[in-house]
Amino acid sequence: MLNTKLKQLFATAMFLIMTMFIGEQASAATGSTGGSDNFFQHYVVGPFSELIKGIAGFFHGNYGLSIIFVTIIVRVLVFPLFANQYKKQRAMQEKMALVKPELDAIQSKLKKTKDPVKQREIQQEMMQLYQKHNINPLAMGCLPMLIQFPILIGFYYAIRSTPEIASHSFLWFNLGHSDIIVSLCAGFMYFIQFYVSQKLNAQNAQTNPAAQQSAKIMGFFFPVMMTIFSINVPAALPLYWLTSGLLLTIQSVVLHQVYQKNKKAIQPAESATK
Template identity: 50%
Template sequence: MERKSVFTSLTKYSFIGVILVIILAGCQGANGAPISADSPGFFDHYFVYPFSVLIKGLASILNGDFGLSIIVITLLVRLVLMPLMLKQMKNSTNMQEKMKVMKPEMDAIQEKYKGKKDKESQMKMQQETMQLYQKHQMNPLASLGCLPMIIQFPIFIGLYYAIRRTPEIATHNFLWFNLGQTDVIMPFIAAAVYLIQAKVSQIGMDPKQKKQMALFSFISPIMIFIVSFNFPAALPLYWIVSGSFLVLQTLISKKLYLKKAE
């Protein structure tokens, strides 16, 4: 029961994220056309275009190095959002600890109504479960927190489209690849980084929970791997930098909050 409640909450937030991505992607009325000050649409004007200007401005300071500009801006955005993300991770860790304390009582409720599928029994089980949550001052939705997710999605989608729709980026090289062309190596690196991030996020989970999350840990790496083969190398570069920062951020949060919880 407790895992069902937690993963139901996570699923709801996943749907929120997907809906936001779809809505924001739908705001791109220009269908991937180069972004400019004259591009129509609220999201283009207030999110995509400012990031495009920032990328070009920083690149000019860095001797025209658009690859380094993308790296610096991605890291800056991640640093700005880091306090929110760490708070979300702290809340999630606290929630997991409360769930461990509640587990014996939760198991007792499950055992009490085991095999009872009638509507009345199910309602009573839900009521007793809610009373148990209230007793331990536990709110999975509040503990997970959707505010950081709501804030970060427009920012990262804006940065994503700025990279994709700034034509100057495509004319420059960085390291061994052209930023405007696909690269056969970058998708493998991007997928590996997000696979590591998924594994790092499972540190401290109990074995059963890790088993439940095993399949989900491959979803993001596989999606990023496939998409990276069909988009200019500037985008997997962005994903590699962002994902690497996430690995470090997750390790920091685990070190800070898991020790306190023990």
């Protein structure tokens, strides 16, 4: 559902805010406690930092390639969560499409009545409809994204806390300084991600114009916010976001193709059993 896409974008936005602001307090605390006493720094940020250094050594000290490679590793690690979330989304989309005529009728009755008692009765009718078709509107929250946060935040601060990155140049830019071109590319990449998700969910979007409009607003707002964040941080971070956004877009397309292929394979089998 498009509402789920909005939740994903919102969760990612919260990740950026958490890492940019809340996490700064953790970094300050780490500096005051000597580093090793901080659990998150020692067991999450530290290993990521060593991984970046180790892979950079494999690439003859190229920290740009190291960040790209570690980003691929991170996306592969969280892919099972992403795939499971996608599968649940599509199942929920199909159920919601099935009950949409009944749900629209119930919502129409709810809008027409002002009586609190009748409103509760209609809401109860809506819940019974959900129960009948085994639909849980709250099941498609941001939990998978929240589970990914420790990994993603750890990687974020590993980049920031690795001194070697600050003085390293990659392609045309310095990883330790902000770069407008990389920042714009990172923001544009997340616009592409939104555009692709809209295309992949075009059929479902037609069933909910209001959600479609909200998704468009968020889809344009988020890349702008990403660009602003990127301009104000070292270029190593938008390089990470750019790579991560590209991989996430590819994963979405692959999962969509696999889902459509499996769906086409299942439909003839279901028809044959009828």
